[in-house]
Amino acid sequence: MTFVVKPRIRHPQLPVNDLGLTRRDYEGAVSTLCAGCGHDSVSAAIVAACAELSLPPHRFAKISGIGCSSKTPSYFLNNSHGFNSVHGRMPSVATGANLANRSLYCVGVSGDGDSASIGLGQFAHIVRRRINMVYIVDNNGTYGLTKGQFSATNDRGSTSKKGVPNLYEPIDLVSMALQIGAGFVARSFSGDKKQLVPLIKAALAHPGMAFLDVISPCVAFNNHNGSTKSFDYVRGHSERLMEADFVAPSEEITADYDPGTTENVRLPDGSILRLSKVARDFDVHDRIGALEYVQRSQERGEVATGLLYVDPDAADCHDILGTVETPLNALTEADLCPGEAALERLNESFR
Amino acid sequence: MNVTYNDFVIRFANVNGSGSASANGMFAKALFRMGIPVAARNIFPSNIQGLPTWFEVRVNEQGHLGRREGVDIMVAMNAETYAEDIADIKPGGYLFYDNSKPLAAALRRSDINEIGMPIATLLLPEFSDLKQRGLFKNIVYLGALSALLNIEFEVITGMVAKQYRGKDDLIAPNIHALELGRRYALDYLNGPIEYQVRRSSANGDKILIDGNTAAALGALYGGATVCAWYPITPSTSMAESFERHANALRKDKATGANKFAVIQAEDELAAIGIVIGAGWNGARAFTATSGPGISLMSEFLGLAYFAEIPAVVFDIQRAGPSTGMPTRTQQSDLTAAAYASHGDTRHVLLFPASPKECFDFAAEALDLADRLQTPIIVMSDLELGMNDNVSEPLAWSDERRYDRGKVLDAAALDAAEDFGRYLDVDGDGIGQRTLPGAHPEKGAFFTRGTSRDEYARYTENPEAYQRNMERLERKWTTAAALTPMAEIADGGRRNGILYYGTSAMPMTEALELLQEQGIALDRIRVRGFPFGEEVRDFISRHERVFVVDQNRDGQMRSLLINEGVADPAKLVSVRYYAGLSISADTIRDQVHEHYKAERLPRLKEVGS
Numbered sequence: 001m002t003f004v005v006k007p008r009i010r011h012p013q014l015p016v017n018d019l020g021l022t023r024r025d026y027e028g029a030v031s032t033l034c035a036g037c038g039h040d041s042v043s044a045a046i047v048a049a050c051a052e053l054s055l056p057p058h059r060f061a062k063i064s065g066i067g068c069s070s071k072t073p074s075y076f077l078n079n080s081h082g083f084n085s086v087h088g089r090m091p092s093v094a095t096g097a098n099l100a101n102r103s104l105y106c107v108g109v110s111g112d113g114d115s116a117s118i119g120l121g122q123f124a125h126i127v128r129r130r131i132n133m134v135y136i137v138d139n140n141g142t143y144g145l146t147k148g149q150f151s152a153t154n155d156r157g158s159t160s161k162k163g164v165p166n167l168y169e170p171i172d173l174v175s176m177a178l179q180i181g182a183g184f185v186a187r188s189f190s191g192d193k194k195q196l197v198p199l200i201k202a203a204l205a206h207p208g209m210a211f212l213d214v215i216s217p218c219v220a221f222n223n224h225n226g227s228t229k230s231f232d233y234v235r236g237h238s239e240r241l242m243e244a245d246f247v248a249p250s251e252e253i254t255a256d257y258d259p260g261t262t263e264n265v266r267l268p269d270g271s272i273l274r275l276s277k278v279a280r281d282f283d284v285h286d287r288i289g290a291l292e293y294v295q296r297s298q299e300r301g302e303v304a305t306g307l308l309y310v311d312p313d314a315a316d317c318h319d320i321l322g323t324v325e326t327p328l329n330a331l332t333e334a335d336l337c338p339g340e341a342a343l344e345r346l347n348e349s350f351r
Numbered sequence: 352m353n354v355t356y357n358d359f360v361i362r363f364a365n366v367n368g369s370g371s372a373s374a375n376g377m378f379a380k381a382l383f384r385m386g387i388p389v390a391a392r393n394i395f396p397s398n399i400q401g402l403p404t405w406f407e408v409r410v411n412e413q414g415h416l417g418r419r420e421g422v423d424i425m426v427a428m429n430a431e432t433y434a435e436d437i438a439d440i441k442p443g444g445y446l447f448y449d450n451s452k453p454l455a456a457a458l459r460r461s462d463i464n465e466i467g468m469p470i471a472t473l474l475l476p477e478f479s480d481l482k483q484r485g486l487f488k489n490i491v492y493l494g495a496l497s498a499l500l501n502i503e504f505e506v507i508t509g510m511v512a513k514q515y516r517g518k519d520d521l522i523a524p525n526i527h528a529l530e531l532g533r534r535y536a537l538d539y540l541n542g543p544i545e546y547q548v549r550r551s552s553a554n555g556d557k558i559l560i561d562g563n564t565a566a567a568l569g570a571l572y573g574g575a576t577v578c579a580w581y582p583i584t585p586s587t588s589m590a591e592s593f594e595r596h597a598n599a600l601r602k603d604k605a606t607g608a609n610k611f612a613v614i615q616a617e618d619e620l621a622a623i624g625i626v627i628g629a630g631w632n633g634a635r636a637f638t639a640t641s642g643p644g645i646s647l648m649s650e651f652l653g654l655a656y657f658a659e660i661p662a663v664v665f666d667i668q669r670a671g672p673s674t675g676m677p678t679r680t681q682q683s684d685l686t687a688a689a690y691a692s693h694g695d696t697r698h699v700l701l702f703p704a705s706p707k708e709c710f711d712f713a714a715e716a717l718d719l720a721d722r723l724q725t726p727i728i729v730m731s732d733l734e735l736g737m738n739d740n741v742s743e744p745l746a747w748s749d750e751r752r753y754d755r756g757k758v759l760d761a762a763a764l765d766a767a768e769d770f771g772r773y774l775d776v777d778g779d780g781i782g783q784r785t786l787p788g789a790h791p792e793k794g795a796f797f798t799r800g801t802s803r804d805e806y807a808r809y810t811e812n813p814e815a816y817q818r819n820m821e822r823l824e825r826k827w828t829t830a831a832a833l834t835p836m837a838e839i840a841d842g843g844r845r846n847g848i849l850y851y852g853t854s855a856m857p858m859t860e861a862l863e864l865l866q867e868q869g870i871a872l873d874r875i876r877v878r879g880f881p882f883g884e885e886v887r888d889f890i891s892r893h894e895r896v897f898v899v900d901q902n903r904d905g906q907m908r909s910l911l912i913n914e915g916v917a918d919p920a921k922l923v924s925v926r927y928y929a930g931l932s933i934s935a936d937t938i939r940d941q942v943h944e945h946y947k948a949e950r951l952p953r954l955k956e957v958g959s
Contacts, residue, residue: 057791058789058791058795059788060787060788061632061787063628074797074809079791079792079795080787080788081786081788081795081796081798082797082798083631083658083797084797084798084799084800084801085624085627085628085654085798085800086650086651086654089620089621089624089651091621092579092616092620092621092622092623092628093625093627093631094628095579095614095621095624095625095628096577096579096625096626096627096628096629096630096631096632096634096636097628097629097631097632099576099577099628099634100576100628100629100631100634100636101632101634101786101787101788103788104632104787104788121617121618122617122621124617125617125621129614318612321609321612322607322608322609323608323609323610323612324603324606324608324610327634328577328610328629328634329576329633329634329786331574331576333574333751333752333753335610336576336601336610337572337747337749337751338571338572338600338601339747339749340748340749342600343745343746343747346568346745347558347744347745350558350559350560351383351384351557351558351559
């Protein structure tokens, strides 16, 4: 795998935004994820959201952990700095980056393994500290999308029709985020551009922690079938081993449905993802109500999507800490060093 | 009676949580204010209340302030530890205790002097409140000691007034308790005793400060704006001190807003992650931790080494392995810190030996981290970090400017013909970096822990990977020239002694003791890792070099060998790792033992 730079050829008739930039100015390198991967749709939605909001594409810090999802910051906003850090530790790196320069947009991309398993602690703590950022989880672990692989966001028993059922309770990041202080909580589906782009725009506009759980199906799982591959290895079917590296191009999975309705989405393995979109009269300022709604939907075997909760006045970490408006990384000696005279007074206090 | 002035060891044996710490601290501070060099050591349990705790003060006019074996005056205030406390008193020494309850006959020693004082009985009619009675016990013995040792009473009363400023109703009862003790001692106790104090000018303009406070001030002066940490003894007081002093000295005058951010993280992984995120984004950041924290931070330290992010870590070492002895001192994290993380990683270490150096190295570490774009680990320890040490005053020049390293801003990017984050433009192994948001079109790059080429593009190309690793090695050579040089006193003697950190405290005294036995050694105090050429040269021009380590495995000796600086056969390990700080006697004994076993020539034989 190599890094592929997209040719910067601009179609003369591409529409420009308020900054005079086209969609291309917000794109990144060519994705190396599987064709049809939901994560690429999320990247495309980020590009669309930033372009439509006319945000300066270099004023972002893009942070991620490790995993497929964490590779995606390469695939959007090429003119901004990115940091692909340590598995499960994106939140701490994002916290530091945000503390250093509060004037940048901070976008963190993580996965269900990265945030719900190895990084569950850091996820919880960044949410409660209300770092001003958009925290996106490309969630491909729910509803039997990873048969044979037990992701922490899998529902218990949800894969019982095929493969090995998940024996353990799921971790719902949306419920956790609601509980521990996120000022903006939403869930969407990578194939629902109409819902996802506005949600990302709203998240970018939200001052404080904006958490966005995006169900992003893994189109490759039909082909790699984890445990089956292991069986093949044991039986010595080398032909199949070769086959496991081949990933057939798939159609992107999409959904386009109205608020207040339920939509069944057929997944590559033939299973169905039931999405229920919150109604237009849903009260997005009721945190406890949102929590109940999410849990009730889950009980019915549905995934509630849409903007679930927003507190437009929620303080962010800088407000809580009472830091200066000037980014900390822009302060100079004159701002930072108390100087010789103050040190002499300190010395005197130690005599 | 022979009187010894300003030269003794006094140990206070107390129960922790009984309020003894502040009274004992006042004792040490009073002598310091009389101009007498003192070293105070808090030997405390990993516990909040009810366990034995000791506070030892060494008083020495010559400034020999390392730990000394044996106790001249034992203030035994904990009946549970009477047996061991009484056993530690040197023959001819003094036992001061509360004789409200008689001392068991079996504990008595004929070769020491007993000073019994009925402290509890005295307090009974004076203070009705049980808690007050307990607390003032400590103040009463302080008053008695002032009479027995001849401490200037005004110095102590002045300190009480200062300590309780704002809580004025506490001043009078404290002074009363002091006077109670003093008066009783003058009237009834057999004083003054053999050990006396008298005003001195030996302290000059020195200060009495713990290393963690000094390091926190160094970080503050050095421009650290982000501190992320997780509570762990013995490092906690550094982060807390930074926050306290930043609140006093780093507020925006107009708005009162903070020009710093402190986060108490959920664990050490998050603490170092926050530091690395902030360093990546151009803020000076540090964390303070101890051995267990270094273990947890290892993965991130490897990332910062490979992704080349400035970060500063203070490792206030304690006795390991595992939880070890959390409240006892050691220098046992050298190997863990030097090579923290998987793969080929090496980290720059600094070894402060005094509070002044904690201050200097904290500021220096922030400069070095930015210059070298890598983690810098300052290796302090509990002995230095948590105890009050006499130190040269802290110094700063208003002319001093921070070295932010090779950071290209928008103008520099516009002027540059080419930008590649990992291009070795100057041949020193250090690339140029840019900060997020610097320029609309130029300078953006992707930081990762995976391999990349000179333009920060992901690659698994074998040559590109190797080129990068070789450049990191060149950077390591550059680091060797930038880290603080070793301090050397070389009189052309046959053998030498190499030490670092708090082993410096007893070293002058140890060398004097050795001199008395006809053993003269040249000395070198290592202050940084990677080692400079001067370390290699010192070892190569001596036949034998004693390497002093406060750990079991001789970790400094291992580093010297591992880095190819020294022939292993030349390096003789001197080790102490029982959890207290190393004493001059220990150094003398081990060196002496080696001379005896190897039949090495002494001064009178070699005639040098």
